[in-house]
Amino acid sequence: MAIWLEQASGDFEERFSAFLSTKREVSDDVNAVVKAIIDDVRARGDAALIDYSARFDRVDLAAVGLRVAEAEIDAAVAATEPAVLDALRFAAERIEKHHARQMPKDDVYEDSLGVGLGSRWTAIDAVGLYVPGGTASYPSSVLMNALPAKVAGVPRIVMVVPATGGAINQTVLAAARIAGVSEIYRVGGAQAVAALAYGTETIAPVAKIVGPGNAYVAAAKRQVFGQVGIDMIAGPSEVLVIADRDNDPDWIAADLLAQAEHDVGAQSILITDDRAFGEAVEQAVGRQLKTLSRAETAARSWADFGGIVLVADLMAALPLANRIAAEHLELAVADPDAFIPGIRNAGAIFVGRYTPEVIGDYVGGSNHVLPTARSARFSSGLSVLDYVKRTSILRLGPEQLAALAPAAITLAHSEGLDAHARSVAIRLNRGG
Amino acid sequence: MAIWLEQASGDFEERFSAFLSTKREVSDDVNAVVKAIIDDVRARGDAALIDYSARFDRVDLAAVGLRVAEAEIDAAVAATEPAVLDALRFAAERIEKHHARQMPKDDVYEDSLGVGLGSRWTAIDAVGLYVPGGTASYPSSVLMNALPAKVAGVPRIVMVVPATGGAINQTVLAAARIAGVSEIYRVGGAQAVAALAYGTETIAPVAKIVGPGNAYVAAAKRQVFGQVGIDMIAGPSEVLVIADRDNDPDWIAADLLAQAEHDVGAQSILITDDRAFGEAVEQAVGRQLKTLSRAETAARSWADFGGIVLVADLMAALPLANRIAAEHLELAVADPDAFIPGIRNAGAIFVGRYTPEVIGDYVGGSNHVLPTARSARFSSGLSVLDYVKRTSILRLGPEQLAALAPAAITLAHSEGLDAHARSVAIRLNRGG
Numbered sequence: 134m135a136i137w138l139e140q141a142s143g144d145f146e147e148r149f150s151a152f153l154s155t156k157r158e159v160s161d162d163v164n165a166v167v168k169a170i171i172d173d174v175r176a177r178g179d180a181a182l183i184d185y186s187a188r189f190d191r192v193d194l195a196a197v198g199l200r201v202a203e204a205e206i207d208a209a210v211a212a213t214e215p216a217v218l219d220a221l222r223f224a225a226e227r228i229e230k231h232h233a234r235q236m237p238k239d240d241v242y243e244d245s246l247g248v249g250l251g252s253r254w255t256a257i258d259a260v261g262l263y264v265p266g267g268t269a270s271y272p273s274s275v276l277m278n279a280l281p282a283k284v285a286g287v288p289r290i291v292m293v294v295p296a297t298g299g300a301i302n303q304t305v306l307a308a309a310r311i312a313g314v315s316e317i318y319r320v321g322g323a324q325a326v327a328a329l330a331y332g333t334e335t336i337a338p339v340a341k342i343v344g345p346g347n348a349y350v351a352a353a354k355r356q357v358f359g360q361v362g363i364d365m366i367a368g369p370s371e372v373l374v375i376a377d378r379d380n381d382p383d384w385i386a387a388d389l390l391a392q393a394e395h396d397v398g399a400q401s402i403l404i405t406d407d408r409a410f411g412e413a414v415e416q417a418v419g420r421q422l423k424t425l426s427r428a429e430t431a432a433r434s435w436a437d438f439g440g441i442v443l444v445a446d447l448m449a450a451l452p453l454a455n456r457i458a459a460e461h462l463e464l465a466v467a468d469p470d471a472f473i474p475g476i477r478n479a480g481a482i483f484v485g486r487y488t489p490e491v492i493g494d495y496v497g498g499s500n501h502v503l504p505t506a507r508s509a510r511f512s513s514g515l516s517v518l519d520y521v522k523r524t525s526i527l528r529l530g531p532e533q534l535a536a537l538a539p540a541a542i543t544l545a546h547s548e549g550l551d552a553h554a555r556s557v558a559i560r561l562n563r564g565g
Numbered sequence: 566m567a568i569w570l571e572q573a574s575g576d577f578e579e580r581f582s583a584f585l586s587t588k589r590e591v592s593d594d595v596n597a598v599v600k601a602i603i604d605d606v607r608a609r610g611d612a613a614l615i616d617y618s619a620r621f622d623r624v625d626l627a628a629v630g631l632r633v634a635e636a637e638i639d640a641a642v643a644a645t646e647p648a649v650l651d652a653l654r655f656a657a658e659r660i661e662k663h664h665a666r667q668m669p670k671d672d673v674y675e676d677s678l679g680v681g682l683g684s685r686w687t688a689i690d691a692v693g694l695y696v697p698g699g700t701a702s703y704p705s706s707v708l709m710n711a712l713p714a715k716v717a718g719v720p721r722i723v724m725v726v727p728a729t730g731g732a733i734n735q736t737v738l739a740a741a742r743i744a745g746v747s748e749i750y751r752v753g754g755a756q757a758v759a760a761l762a763y764g765t766e767t768i769a770p771v772a773k774i775v776g777p778g779n780a781y782v783a784a785a786k787r788q789v790f791g792q793v794g795i796d797m798i799a800g801p802s803e804v805l806v807i808a809d810r811d812n813d814p815d816w817i818a819a820d821l822l823a824q825a826e827h828d829v830g831a832q833s834i835l836i837t838d839d840r841a842f843g844e845a846v847e848q849a850v851g852r853q854l855k856t857l858s859r860a861e862t863a864a865r866s867w868a869d870f871g872g873i874v875l876v877a878d879l880m881a882a883l884p885l886a887n888r889i890a891a892e893h894l895e896l897a898v899a900d901p902d903a904f905i906p907g908i909r910n911a912g913a914i915f916v917g918r919y920t921p922e923v924i925g926d927y928v929g930g931s932n933h934v935l936p937t938a939r940s941a942r943f944s945s946g947l948s949v950l951d952y953v954k955r956t957s958i959l960r961l962g963p964e965q966l967a968a969l970a971p972a973a974i975t976l977a978h979s980e981g982l983d984a985h986a987r988s989v990a991i992r993l994n995r996g997g
Contacts, residue, residue, distance in 0.1 A: 255910075394983070394985070479956050488959055489988045494985065495976045496973045499957040522942075524908070524912065530917070534924070541923060548704065549700065550859070552859070556922070560918075
């Protein structure tokens with residue numbers, strides 16, 4: 134059963150703080166192992182990838198080839214149910230349309246002194262997309278990670294996915310086809326991250342690596358950061374539902390369980406102002422749990438990290454929500470617009486009773502890669518901005534230099550940087 | 566003397582690659598020391614800050630107080646030369662105006678199905694700005710880090726700066742006043758980073774920490790990342806100058822030295838198509854070096870990491886520039902606009918003979934915090950975007966849910982996520 138926290142009780146602040154700071158991930162220290170793998174891939178290239186894949190994924194890459202052939206992708210598309218292909222295409226179209234609106238615009242202008250200033254955006258040259266194997270291999274995540282890169286105009290998008298036991302999730306390959314990704318290598322783990330960062334005979338290096346992965350992949354991404362860019366390191370998923378008594382408890386229970394079934398470390402929290410409603414949701418969770426294929430995972434997540442917070446007034450949920458800074462926040466209340474302006478920290482807000490978070494996982498159009506573990510306080514979900522970078526542009530003629538030079542020279546001298554001052558002053562005799 | 570690399574020679578690719586991958590920083594492993602300091606600050610709060618400041622900065626915080634009083638800032642402003650104050654105000658105004666243009670706009674709309682989608686930007690609640698002590702304590706950096714936060718609307722901007730030997734750079738305090746930062750603590754090092762991340766009795770925690778620092782500060786930022794956001798970890802500064810023979814060699818030499826005087830690990834590179842011009846620049850560097858107050862630093866940087874690359878045709882500099890991905894790129898050529906479109910990777914571009922990079926350090930208006938160590942391939946300079954975060958908003962009514970549900974349910978089932986499918990399906994009976 135989930136923990137109950139009542140705002141009216143004297144120890145609420147203490148208990149809520151403790152609840153907030155509960156660690157939901159076992160962080161195995163895999164850094165040494167990962168470092169050895171990265172060093173080995175840098176030294177031996179493809180040969181190292183072949184060895185690690187034989188050992189960890191039980192697949193002989195020397196026999197089947199590192200790169201997934203076009204024909205294999207064709208076959209995967211053919212093997213995927215037409216309804217699933219249609220759903221992926223439907224999702225892809227919505228995701229692409231929404232993300233196209235995120236493309237930042239260049240801003241090049243002259244100020245009142247005639248100084249040319251500019252911010253110019255360009256796509257990253259090459260991006261690597263990590264896709265996990267096994268049960269965490271989600272076709273929807275392929276779309277969510279690859280399509281913003283496509284929208285950004287990234288010329289080269291590379292996908293790596295382990296062929297665990299020789300097999301790759303066919304729907305993942307179909308999703309890659311729909312997303313326009315054709316350079317795919319059957320390799321995973323820290324070795325795949327190393328190959329993307331440093332390159333091998335077969336895999337040319339990329340400039341940035343994105344996508345979820347296990348502890349080894351996360352550690353490898355941290356270690357290669359600097360050599361390449363990385364996206365956020367995602368933690369277990371979370372939902373916070375703010376709900377009044379007028380909801381069907383079964384709907385809210387279903388939403389809490391949709392999050393809980395992801396991972397034993399996932400977290401589902403309900404904030405309500407009605408004790409009886411909270412109890413009804415708790416009972417509905419219990420009933421629905423029995424029928425789930427991933428009941429064991431969901432039950433553990435709900436028991437270990439689930440929470441029901443009882444507040445006197447639903448508006449009192451706002452400061453709590455801002456401290457929780459949930460990845461997903463559902464507003465299942467009569468007047469959600471009264472709440473939205475007060476929410477400062479959330480990865481995504483799902484507005485009203487007919488917007489379950491799951492719509493955002495697949496077909497809403499917005500991205501499902503969102504900040505976890507309270508990081509919505511300082512970071513944002515994946516977007517086109519993650520696949521572009523900005524170059525500043527500054528342009529002066531002799532007159533503009535003459536106008537700006539005195540202040541620059543004064544500041545350079547005050548910071549003790551003579552050569553800085555000279556670099557400006559030397560141009561003044563001819564330029565002034 | 567700097568290294569010469571000639572594109573026409575047979576071993577160019579090999580030598581250029583080696584030049585590119587030269588490490589310019591000694592990375593001392595300070596992680597264990599830093600972890601102990603962070604743990605201690607978490608456990609003992611202010612008392613730990615007092616102890617470390619006594620030990621590392623030779624200042625008794627119990628006597629002088631952790632927070633810098635308003636009267637001390639008043640006194641610092643009064644002690645700063647009026648010309649420097651004017652120059653700081655001039656710079657601040659230009660920086661603020663330029664950064665105001667970077668503020669992202671909310672985008673809330675309905676698509677053709679009536680689905681409400683949105684991207685909403687909010688400022689980060691609280692930001693901590695680290696300012697180094699000693700010779701690396703730059704007033705200009707206070708402006709560059711604080712003003713974009715102010716423009717973003719960050720409600721609380723905190724500054725930490727060590728009072729090395731009891732003293733704080735007075736111009737740094739004056740710059741803070743001009744930037745509107747009034748919550749200042751005299752503490753530095755890993756202990757200051759820990760205090761900002763976790764809070765102490767006196768210092769309330771922040772959500773993100775920015776600003777440059779030494780190896781201890783950098784390691785501390787990496788270790789608290791996750792608990793709070795951090796900006797990039799900046800490496801030694803760099804400039805790449807692409808110059809034709811029609812430049813005054815002394816101007817170009819001055820620019821190369823302005824970068825080299827920053828740090829022994831700084832890097833200055835010239836690409837030219839004229840050997841005689843390159844030699845003239847090299848001689849000018851030698852002459853100018855003798856007159857610099859920081860001659861020793863500049864000479865070491867130039868000898869260890871400086872480079873002159875000779876190309877047959879200046880346009881051949883472009884692919885090299887994209888591989889170097891310099892923090893600062895000067896285009897000291899007759900027709901710089903012919904080059905700009907071909908430059909994909911650069912932190913900032915300085916266009917034409919009258920735009921020395923130093924203008925961008927102080928008064929150009931663009932930010933001087935830029936990606937180093939080739940990270941312009943995947944990241945951008947500091948901007949207003951670093952102080953805001955985006956929340957996605959999704960809003961469906963019963964009709965929109967009915968339109969999107971089938972694809973969502975199909976994808977949920979194909980991913981084996983029953984509870985996901987139920988969370989949508991359960992709403993259809995009443996919603997459809």
